[in-house]
Amino acid sequence: MVIMNTSIFILSFYLLNLTLPATLQTGWDTLTNKHTDTTRWQGYVEGEFIWLSPVIAGQLAQVNVEKGVQVNAGDILFSLVAEPDNLALQEAEQKQQTAQARLADAQKGSRPAELAEIQARIAQTKADVNLAQIELKRTEKLFQKQAIQQESIDVSRATVQRQNARLSELQTQLEIAQLGGRTDALQALQTEVVAAQAIVAQARWRVEQKRITAPTAGQITDVFHYAGEWVASGNPVLALLPPTHIKLRFFIPETDLGQMQLGKIVNFHCDSCTKNLTATISYIATQAEYTPPIIYSQETRVKLVYMLEARPSAEIAPSLHTGQPVTVWLSESDKPH
Numbered sequence: 001m002v003i004m005n006t007s008i009f010i011l012s013f014y015l016l017n018l019t020l021p022a023t024l025q026t027g028w029d030t031l032t033n034k035h036t037d038t039t040r041w042q043g044y045v046e047g048e049f050i051w052l053s054p055v056i057a058g059q060l061a062q063v064n065v066e067k068g069v070q071v072n073a074g075d076i077l078f079s080l081v082a083e084p085d086n087l088a089l090q091e092a093e094q095k096q097q098t099a100q101a102r103l104a105d106a107q108k109g110s111r112p113a114e115l116a117e118i119q120a121r122i123a124q125t126k127a128d129v130n131l132a133q134i135e136l137k138r139t140e141k142l143f144q145k146q147a148i149q150q151e152s153i154d155v156s157r158a159t160v161q162r163q164n165a166r167l168s169e170l171q172t173q174l175e176i177a178q179l180g181g182r183t184d185a186l187q188a189l190q191t192e193v194v195a196a197q198a199i200v201a202q203a204r205w206r207v208e209q210k211r212i213t214a215p216t217a218g219q220i221t222d223v224f225h226y227a228g229e230w231v232a233s234g235n236p237v238l239a240l241l242p243p244t245h246i247k248l249r250f251f252i253p254e255t256d257l258g259q260m261q262l263g264k265i266v267n268f269h270c271d272s273c274t275k276n277l278t279a280t281i282s283y284i285a286t287q288a289e290y291t292p293p294i295i296y297s298q299e300t301r302v303k304l305v306y307m308l309e310a311r312p313s314a315e316i317a318p319s320l321h322t323g324q325p326v327t328v329w330l331s332e333s334d335k336p337h
Contacts, residue, residue, distance in 0.1 A: 040329040043250025045270070046309070047322040049221060050245070051236035054080055055209045060227050065238065067223050071214045078237055080210040089203040096196035103189040115177055122170045129163040136160050218242035221322075243317040248279050250328045251305040259330060260284055266310055268328045273319065279310035279328075 058080035065077050139156040142148045222239040225231050248268055252260065264281045288304040310328070312320065 039256060040327050041250045041252050041256075043248055043268075043326050043328055045320045045322050045324040045326060046247050046249045047221070047241045048245035048247070050215065050218070050240040050242065052077060052212055052214075052238045052240055053234050053236045054212060054231055055233060056080070056206060057231065057233045058210065060225055060229050060231055060237070061210075062227050063223065063225070063237070065220045065223070067220055069220050071218065071220060071240070073214055073216050075214045077212050077214055077220075077240075079212070080231070082207055082210045085203065085206045085210065089200070089207050092196070092200040092203040096193070096200050099189070099192045099196040103186070103193050106186055106189055115174070118170060118174045118177060122167065122174065125163060125167040125170055129160065129167055132156070132160040132163045212237070214240065216240075216242045216244075218245070219318075241322070243314055244311075246312065246317040246320055246322075247282065248310040248312065248326055248328065249307060250310070250326070251307050253305055254288065257284075257306055260308060266328050266330060268310070268312075268326045270320070270324050270326045277312065277316055279312040279316075281308055282311045283309035 061079045061081045063078045064075075065071060071077065136153075136156040136159070139148065139153045143150070143153045218240045220238055221241045223237070224239075225235075225237045231237055260281060262281055262284065265278050266281060268277050268279055269275075270277075285307040288306055311317075
C-alpha cells in the first residue's frame with residue numbers, strides 16, 4: 001500500500017511538471033547545457049490536410065499511390081472508370097467535325113463543276129454578243145444604202161441589247177455562286193459549330209475529371225478507398241499533406257499575449273529534432289479559452305489561455321509529424337525587460 005501511494009504521488013508530480021505550458025519553467029536546458037529561466041509553452045504539430053475526391057461519382061479503376069509516399073505536383077494519384085465518357089467525347093468530336101465541314105462548304109459557294117458551267121455559258125454569251133454587234137454593223141451599212149427596211153435594223157439593235165443583258169445576268173450569277181451561302185445561313189452554321197465545340201469541351205472535361213492529379217507536392221497520409229470501389233462525388237479517396245500546410249499550435253496565458261504579434265519569429269524544439277528550429281507566428285486567437293485538453297493539472301485548469309499558430313520554414317516542415325509535441329519559446333532579445 002505504501003509503494004502504491006508513493007507511485008501515485010510521483011506520477012501526479014510528473015504530470016504536473018509536464019503540463020505547465022503557460023508558466024515560467026526554470027532549470028537546466030538540455031539544448032544549451034545552461035541554466036535558463038525562459039518562459040516556454042507546450043504545443044504540438046498540426047497539419048492542414050487536402051482531401052482529394054472526385055468531382056463526378058464513379059468506380060475506382062486504379063489507385064496509383066500508397067499511404068506514406070511522397071508525390072509531386074501533377075502526379076496521377078487515382079483514376080475512375082472512364083466509360084462511357086470516352087465514347088461521349090468521341091461522338092461529340094465527330095459532330096463538331098461535321099458542323100465545321102458544313103460551314104466550310106457553305107463558305108466556299110458553289111462546287112467547281114457548277115462554277116465551270118456558269119463560266120462556259122458566259123463565254124458563249126460573249127460570243128453571241130460579238131456576233132450580234134457584227135450583224136448590227138452590217139445592217140446599219142445596208143440601211144444607209146437603203147437596201148433594207150428600218151425594221152431590220154431595229155431587230156439587230158434589239159438582239160445586241162438582249163445578248164448584253166444575258167451576259168450581265170450570267171456574270172451576276174457567277175458572282176453569287178462564288179460568294180457562298182447567305183449571311184443568315186452562314187451565321188446559323190457558325191452557331192452550330194460553337195455549340196458543337198461547347199459539347200466537346202464538356203465531354204473532355206468529364207473525361208479529365210476521371211483522373212485526379214496532385215495539386216501540389218506532399219505526402220499521402222491516408223488512403224480511404226481502393227480500386228473496384230464505388231466513390232460518390234465529393235467523397236475523399238486520399239489525404240494529402242503538403243509541407244507548406246504543416247504548422248505549430250501552442251497555447252500561452254493572457255500575461256504573455258502582449259509579446260506576440262503576427263510575423264514574429266519563435267523558437268521551438270521537439271524530441272529527436274535538430275537544434276535552432278524557428279517558426280513564424282501566423283495566427284493569434286481573438287478569444288480566450290480554457291486550458292486545452294492535453295493539460296491535466298488542477299492548478300492550471302481554471303486559467304484562460306490563447307491559442308497561437310506558427311509556420312516553420314519549408315526546409316524544417318517535412319521533418320515534422322502531426323501530433324508531435326513541441327516546446328516553444330522566444331529568444332532572449334524578444335523578452336520584455
